[in-house]
Amino acid sequence: MTTLNALTSPALLLALIAYTVVSLLVEWLGRQLLTRTSDVASTHWLAEHLLIPAARALALVAFILFAYPALFGLAEAPSLSELLAAGRGRITSLVNLSFVLSLLLPLLPVIGRLPALVLPIQGMAAASLLFHWLVATQPSHWIEYWPNWPALGILLAMAFAGHALARGLSDILAGVLQKHYEKAGLEALIYRSIILILQAPVILFYGLSLGQQLQ
Numbered sequence: 020m021t022t023l024n025a026l027t028s029p030a031l032l033l034a035l036i037a038y039t040v041v042s043l044l045v046e047w048l049g050r051q052l053l054t055r056t057s058d059v060a061s062t063h064w065l066a067e068h069l070l071i072p073a074a075r076a077l078a079l080v081a082f083i084l085f086a087y088p089a090l091f092g093l094a095e096a097p098s099l100s101e102l103l104a105a106g107r108g109r110i111t112s113l114v115n116l117s118f119v120l121s122l123l124l125p126l127l128p129v130i131g132r133l134p135a136l137v138l139p140i141q142g143m144a145a146a147s148l149l150f151h152w153l154v155a156t157q158p159s160h161w162i163e164y165w166p167n168w169p170a171l172g173i174l175l176a177m178a179f180a181g182h183a184l185a186r187g188l189s190d191i192l193a194g195v196l197q198k199h200y201e202k203a204g205l206e207a208l209i210y211r212s213i214i215l216i217l218q219a220p221v222i223l224f225y226g227l228s229l230g231q232q233l234q
Contacts, residue, residue, distance in 0.1 A: 025092045025227060026220075034085035035216055041078045042212045049074070050204060068122075075211075076117035076141070082215060083113070083145045083222075088153075090146060090223060091230030097156050105152065113148060117141045135182030138214055139174070142222035150229045162232055170228055174221055181218035185210050188217075 025031060049071040056063040088096035103109045120141045125131045130140070147164050154162055166174060193206035 025089050025223060028089035030089045031086045031219075031223070034082045035219060037085060038078055038082040038215050039212055041081065042075075042215070043208075045071070045074045045078055046208045046211045050208065072121045073114070073118050076114050076121055079117050079138070079141055079215070080110070080113045080145055082219075083142065083149060084110075086223075086226075087149065088230075090226040091150060091153070091233075092227040093230050093233070096153060102149070102152050102156070105156070109152065113145050116148060117145050120144055135179045135218075136175075138218055139178045139221040139225075142215075142218075143225045146222055146226045147229065150226070154233070157233060160233060162229070164229070166225065166228060170224075174224060177221045177224065178218060181221065182214070185214045185217045188213060 049066070052066045052070070053063060056066055083090065084099060087099050087102075088094075121137070124137045124140060125134075130136050150162070150164075154160055189206045189210035192209050196205055
């Protein structure tokens with residue numbers, strides 16, 4: 020499967036659409052929850068730092084799973100149900116990985132100051148774990164999970180470009196709609212809803228580089 024075929028595959032497009040819809044729902048419900056719990060400090064903290072990040076992690080994992088196997092540029096691969104059934108608690112492992120990274124990455128000295136990298140790293144980590152399970156079903160292959168330096172440069176450029184574009188679009192759209200909504204909150208809602216669409220090429224590029232090692 021070529022890069023163009025992967026980008027236009029029904030599985031990937033469906034995954035992006037589903038993620039966008041789910042993200043809108045998660046962010047809207049999250050805002051409602053934070054508003055309703057603003058007077059209860061402990062509940063507000065749990066919602067902001069645990070419940071909402073966990074819901075975002077679940078949405079990201081759902082995108083990774085729905086995009087399989089196009090995510091790796093593979094036309095043929097073991098079914099997703101077969102892959103997940105081969106080990107215990109694999110969906111939970113994917114969600115936990117994404118969730119823990121969403122909490123830890125912002126605390127790191129360098130990455131914590133670069134929000135453009137948080138989502139791509141989460142997605143790439145989940146993709147690499149799913150790919151690891153896929154490789155286990157194939158004849159032995161030596162898989163390199165860390166991209167080479169040229170590929171890493173491309174990934175970083177795509178991540179920052181997608182982040183900047185998401186920021187710009189969310190600011191523009193929030194400005195148009197601010198007559199009906201508070202702009203700051205609306206901008207964050209739009210950003211969270213479109214960021215994966217604009218940074219999905221990062222995760223896809225990484226996934227395709229993994230899949231090429233099986234071809």
